[in-house]
Amino acid sequence: MKIHSFKFYEKGLKRFFGPLESKVLDILWTHPNQSIKEVQKKLEQQDEHLNFNTVMTVMNRLVDKGVLMKKQAGRASVYEPVHSKEHFLDIQSREIAHELLEDFGPLVVNHMLDALEEADAEMIEKLEQKIKDLKKER
Known part of the structure; x- marks a missing residue:
């Protein structure tokens, strides 16, 4: 997987991703196999009050970028990073x-x-x- 955007003046994951993408990835690296709703709750604990659709869009974009995997767990989808x-x-x-x-x-x-x-x-x-x-x- 090749990330096509590198932001020279940022730090850490923000060199490769937007701020919200970075937060989502940090959550999923710490707690893999989470649903959108579970990630949304963890973001709220970090004072990020975002609606479900926003979190879903970010997570699905990370799937499209090849950074996250999405799989079915019953009726819900769960997400996990492709790599550590x-x-x-x-x-x-x-x-x-x-x-x-x-x-x-x-x-x-x-x-x-x-x-x-x-x-x-x-x-x-x-x-x-x-x-x-x-x-x-x-």
Whole structure:
């Protein structure tokens, strides 16, 4: 699944989705297999008072985007994420990294390395190991 919209100046899930979509996804990652009504109630607990049709529209759009699955549970439909939050973020960050490398090549690598000045020692160690592994493969 490729998300076609990336908002550079947002944070977290809002880089990929609208604010309400992000809230719905967070609810379903925490509590999968929820009906529209159940998600609506959880949104109300977050002071988001939305009508049923609005929540239904958002959830069905997330199904259309390939982020949620919809299945029948008796008379109601329940929704669950296609991937865990961690796996979704892994897929998207990998896609972004590949596109940046394709478009900007060495420039993006240099900027990522510059950003490592703020990284902890563990992240730098992982990067060093990854580089060693890549060299062995070639």
